[in-house]
Amino acid sequence: MTRLQRSRALRWLCTLATVAALLIVLFPVYAVIVGSFESTETLFSGTYYWLPHAATLDNYRTVIQAQSGNVLTSLIVGAGTAVLALVVAVPAAYALSKYRLRVTVVIVSALLVAQIVPSIVLATSLFVIFHWIHLVNTYPGLIIADGTYAIPFSILVLRAFFFSLPNDLTQAARVDGASEWQTFLRIVIPLARSALITVAVFAFLNGWGDFIFALTILNGATIVPVTLGIYTYLGNYSTQWGEVMAAGAFAMVPAAVMLVVAQRYIASGLTAGAVVG
Amino acid sequence: MNAVTGASSQSVGAGQRSGGAHPSGVRKDRWFTLRRRQQVAGWLFLTPAILYLLFAFALPIVYNVMLSFEQTSPATLADITAPFAGLGNYRFILDDPTTRTAIVHTFEFTVGSLFGQFIIGFSLALLFTLRFPGKTLGRSLIIIPWLLPLIVTGLIFRFLFQLEGGAVNQLLMDVGLVHQPIDWLDNPHLALLTVIIANIWLGVPFFTLLLYSALQDVPVQVKEAALIDGAGAWQRLRLVIVPIILPVIEVTLLLGFVFTVKVFDLVIALTGGGPANTTQLITTWSYNLSFQQFSFGEGAALNNVLLVLAMICAPVYLFLSRGSLRSSSGAGR
Numbered sequence: 001m002t003r004l005q006r007s008r009a010l011r012w013l014c015t016l017a018t019v020a021a022l023l024i025v026l027f028p029v030y031a032v033i034v035g036s037f038e039s040t041e042t043l044f045s046g047t048y049y050w051l052p053h054a055a056t057l058d059n060y061r062t063v064i065q066a067q068s069g070n071v072l073t074s075l076i077v078g079a080g081t082a083v084l085a086l087v088v089a090v091p092a093a094y095a096l097s098k099y100r101l102r103v104t105v106v107i108v109s110a111l112l113v114a115q116i117v118p119s120i121v122l123a124t125s126l127f128v129i130f131h132w133i134h135l136v137n138t139y140p141g142l143i144i145a146d147g148t149y150a151i152p153f154s155i156l157v158l159r160a161f162f163f164s165l166p167n168d169l170t171q172a173a174r175v176d177g178a179s180e181w182q183t184f185l186r187i188v189i190p191l192a193r194s195a196l197i198t199v200a201v202f203a204f205l206n207g208w209g210d211f212i213f214a215l216t217i218l219n220g221a222t223i224v225p226v227t228l229g230i231y232t233y234l235g236n237y238s239t240q241w242g243e244v245m246a247a248g249a250f251a252m253v254p255a256a257v258m259l260v261v262a263q264r265y266i267a268s269g270l271t272a273g274a275v276v277g
Numbered sequence: 278m279n280a281v282t283g284a285s286s287q288s289v290g291a292g293q294r295s296g297g298a299h300p301s302g303v304r305k306d307r308w309f310t311l312r313r314r315q316q317v318a319g320w321l322f323l324t325p326a327i328l329y330l331l332f333a334f335a336l337p338i339v340y341n342v343m344l345s346f347e348q349t350s351p352a353t354l355a356d357i358t359a360p361f362a363g364l365g366n367y368r369f370i371l372d373d374p375t376t377r378t379a380i381v382h383t384f385e386f387t388v389g390s391l392f393g394q395f396i397i398g399f400s401l402a403l404l405f406t407l408r409f410p411g412k413t414l415g416r417s418l419i420i421i422p423w424l425l426p427l428i429v430t431g432l433i434f435r436f437l438f439q440l441e442g443g444a445v446n447q448l449l450m451d452v453g454l455v456h457q458p459i460d461w462l463d464n465p466h467l468a469l470l471t472v473i474i475a476n477i478w479l480g481v482p483f484f485t486l487l488l489y490s491a492l493q494d495v496p497v498q499v500k501e502a503a504l505i506d507g508a509g510a511w512q513r514l515r516l517v518i519v520p521i522i523l524p525v526i527e528v529t530l531l532l533g534f535v536f537t538v539k540v541f542d543l544v545i546a547l548t549g550g551g552p553a554n555t556t557q558l559i560t561t562w563s564y565n566l567s568f569q570q571f572s573f574g575e576g577a578a579l580n581n582v583l584l585v586l587a588m589i590c591a592p593v594y595l596f597l598s599r600g601s602l603r604s605s606s607g608a609g610r
Contacts, residue, residue, distance in 0.1 A: 010407075014407050014412075026418065092326030101319045107330075112591075122338075125338070128340070132356075160601075216568055234546065245432075248432050255424035
């Protein structure tokens with residue numbers, strides 16, 4: 001009986017610890033959302049209000065006017081990164097898992113090492129190279145650069161997935177006379193749909209959330225993604241917290257959508273990418 | 278009987294001699310073309326990825342090395358090459374006090390972040406292996422910090438750590454821990470600590486997820502056996518569980534190191550490297566050299582220092598991932 005009570009108490013203690021952890025994890029998100037509805041006076045009063053104080057939509061009105069173009073830009077960059085990642089990664093992952101090629105070890109090693117390369121190293125060189133071939137301040141330039149986050153990760157995740165596909169299916173298609181390309185297109189891709197969604201979601205989030213390449217490869221005048229817009233806001237009007245918060249809330253939307261839509265893929269995708277072994 | 282066998286063996290022999298003309302020779306030929314066809318298809322499937330890796334990784338890395346030996350200026354940007362500078366850029370960055378402190382800060386930032394992330398992440402992972410109400414919800418929400426754009430995380434923490442009207446100071450004063458608000462972001466002695474705290478918040482989900490999935494793979498029998506042998510909770514953890522998941526701990530710390538050395542966005546949004554360069558890391562200082570002072574050569578030299586630092590991990594990472602390298606062959610058919 002006492003043993004039972006003790007284990008029950010322990011269970012509630014665990015719940016309590018989880019709640020505490022979640023409070024710390026979620027509070028900053030909560031603070032942005034609440035802050036985005038506060039007036040500048042409230043945010044500047046020198047007191048932090050834990051609960052909504054005097055809600056207003058002014059920040060959103062200003063930000064929607066100033067940032068809606070940036071949201072569109074970020075959507076294009078995110079979608080472009082997702083498309084590039086799929087086009088490059090899906091066939092590569094298929095080849096690296098289902099064909100016996102001598103280069104497999106070399107390519108997989110290169111992909112693992114590529115994940116280690118710091119973005120600032122690539123950004124500096126890419127800026128000078130892009131400057132030379134006129135890709136600075138263009139969508140293709142930014143999307144190619146953003147692919148450096150998504151592509152190595154995507155190939156490794158998809159490769160792990162393709163290993164789990166039985167070879168009989170592709171063999172059967174070959175026996176039926178399908179070409180390698182038809183087998184890939186008609187059999188493999190439909191079977192891999194869930195893995196493709198995972199990869200596309202992550203590539204989109206990478207493109208949407210990228211800041212370092214937006215800061216270096218764009219000149220900040222014509223193409224401005226949301227992240228760069230927020231940074232400029234932060235630098236120019238560091239006093240306009242309400243508007244910065246509203247812009248931040250906008251920038252969080254895709255993450256929230258992904259969390260709801262792709263919940264079951266996210267955790268497995270993240271871990272598969274990190275520990276490929 | 279004998280005659281038939283003789284005839285067939287003879288025909289096989291003939292087939293081998295005359296190549297494609299004979300049925301069995303055709304089979305061999307077709308097998309050969311199938312294999313060739315697969316080799317060609319495999320290479321074609323790989324081509325976009327190889328081109329991408331060459332263009333977006335190999336070329337910039339090689340070009341970065343070239344840049345680091347060049348005397349660059351805004352004017353030389355129009356050309357792909359600039360005058361040779363020898364070791365000038367390296368000599369400059371090694372003599373530059375800001376670069377030296379940036380290297381020290383990067384080291385402190387990395388060690389501090391990894392320490393906090395590992396302790397908290399492992400504790401949460403252990404917590405989630407127990408059964409209690411709210412566990413699934415906790416596990417799925419814990420990854421939120423990871424999904425947010427880094428620049429947003431930076432901006433949130435800048436808001437929360439404000440001197441006046443920041444939530445952190447408000448909490449500390451409401452509880453009565455401090456009487457004067459703390460200047461988290463503008464005090465040269467505290468700013469790096471603040472950046473580390475924000476980065477720990479950011480990195481905990483990664484550690485929690487990876488260590489949790491490793492803990493899931495510890496066989497129940499092993500844990501039960503240790504329990505029956507009378508091992509306490511701490512002994513079970515230290516002597517049974519940790520040794521089993523050690524490979525994952527190693528990979529997690531290794532990747533954590535790589536991710537932390539790379540951190541850029543968070544610091545730029547939170548402090549911009551200030552106050553007085555006290556939160557200037559290698560990454561932010563390299564950005565400053567290249568894109569604000571337009572000394573791309575010096576920035577590239579510092580980039581190479583960073584690259585070497587990060588690449589120290591590469592052999593270990595490849596070694597720890599050798600399972601995935603090996604499974605590539607043999608999985609073919």
